[in-house]
Each structure stands twice: as C-alpha cells, then as structure tokens.
Amino acid sequence: MKAAAFEYSRPATLDEACALLAADDGARLVAGGQTLVPLMAMRLARPSRLIDIARIPGLAYIRDDGHEITIGATTKQCVVENDEIVRSKLPLLAKVMPHVGHTPTRARGTLGGTIANADPAAEIVLVAVTLGATIAWREGGKDSEVDVSEFVIGPMVTSLPQAACLTAVRFPVWPERRVGVGFHEVNARSSDFAFVSAAAQVTLDDDGRCARVALGIGAATAYPLRIDAGALTGSRAEAQRVHDVVDAALADIEAMDDLHASAAYRKRAARTLAARAVADAYKDAHRADHARRA
Secondary structure (H helix, E strand, O other): OOOOOOEEEOOOOHHHHHHHHHHOOOEEEEOOOOOHHHHHHOOOOOOOEEEEOOOOOOOOOEEEOOOEEEEEOOOEHHHHHHOHHHHHHOHHHHHHHHHOOOHHHHHHOEHHHHHHHOOOOOHHHHHHHHHOOEEEEEEOOEEEEEEHHHHEEEOOEEOOOOOOEEEEEEEEOOOOOOEEEEEEEEEOOOOOOEEEEEEEEEEEOOOOOEEEEEEEEEOOOOOOEEEOOHHHOOOOOOHHHHHHHHHHHHOOOOOOOOOOOOHHHHHHHHHHHHHHHHHHHHHHHHHHHHHHHO
8 A cells, every 4th residue: 555645844943843743733753754654554644744853953862961861852773772872871771772673674763753652562662661761852942851651641642742842862870880681572573563571670789689670561551661669679589579569560450452462461471571581680780790890
C-alpha cells in the first residue's frame, strides 16, 4: 500500500514547527520516521501534514551536564549507541542500544522519536522510566518539562500537548563508582519488538551488598513500569527476593494479553527477566569495583 495524501512542511525553527502543529490537529512531527512512515504506508496513520524537524538546528546533541546527561530530540540512535559520554555516564542506556530495532533503523531513528511514540516495548523508553528521566518540550514559545512517570500515560499515549515539540531528554547520572547494569528481553527474533523486558541498575555498599537499585519492566503492561526495589537494598540480589518484589508490583496491574503472549506468560517472564537483570547488574557492579581497585 501507499500512504494517503498529505502536506509536507520543513520549518526552519522550533517555534515555526510548533505553530504548524497548532494550526492543524491532523499534523504530525517526523524526524527519523522509522515508526510513523511504516504506519502511513499501511494506512494505519493518516496525518494531514508531516512537519519535518530533522534539520532544525540545536536539537541533535549529547551534553554532559554533570548530574545529568541531556540528549537532544533529533539525536540519531546510532549516535547514542556509539557515544563515549553515554557509555561512561549512562551505562544502562548504552547496554540497551544494540537491542533497539536493527542497525539500519538505528541509523535513521531518533531518541526523541521513540520517547514521543511511547511504545510499551521500546527499550529506550524503558531506560528513561527506570532511571527517572525528565522530558523537555517547547510549546507557544515557552519551554516546559515533566518527569517521565507523568509523561508516558498509556500505550503509545503521552501527556505531550498537541502543539508541542519534544526537545530533549535528561537522564540522571548516578555518581557512585560501583555501578552495574543488566538488561534482558524476550522476542520472536533478535531486535524485534519485545514481549517482555527488564532493565536494572545497581550500586554496591562497602560490604558488597546492593546499596541502590533501579528496576524497570517493559512490554508486559500498557506502559513501562518502574518497580519499587527498596526491598532489595542490603541484599545480594537473590532471585527469590527479586521475584517477590516484581510479584508485589504486578499484583494489581493488568498485563497485556495478545496474540504474541498471554498476560500470565508476561507476568511469569517479567519476574524471571527481572531476576536475571538484577543479578547481571550486581555482578557488573562487582566487576566495576574490581577494575577500579586494580
């Protein structure tokens, strides 16, 4: 199939893009187009106008702000994947990037695009939720921001206003030296959409126990979940303790049920993958500690 007819605009500034959005309820932003364009080809999406923001200056960058790493909305995923700042300061994001789509899609897809799309199975969204990222946007000549927990509100649904352009994502940096990360997902084929995924980031105390744990579950529910992992503090990442934490978090939450995987399977897989991710993060933190001392 071919896309339905649409108008095309290439604004020179961010405020011009916002004005175009405000003037047309059917308009959609496009930068990499790796999600929107296939949907248009199948006529599952029929925007009246595409507003191309890929060439607007100042939206593609990776900046070290000390306690945060700020990544511009149109920064290509392949750039994030290979960036040294990301590798050294955002190890969890660096860990998941090879699992995001395929090499050709990462060459065109943008970090802001996947955040704005808010697919429950998207790895970058899972990392943002797990670490508690901040989402920034511009609307009507003003800049606004919100915690990602208030930004992603449903499957492919966000709190981004209709006439707003997402401008950047700010990921918090953990200052501790002994930081480890883990990530696991289940999918039909490597780099396909996940049926269930889990991401974890851990720091150690002086006794080699978990001092701080961030844990997130993706693809199992309508939007990625940040799990309250406080009960894992002081532990050595025992699988049963992780299972109990995940079971408690998912007890009153409806898991997705579709032709790919049942709700019951997704809950079982979530607890298993979470335990593996935390165990990997725990081991990774020990390796980082040994490397630091060597």
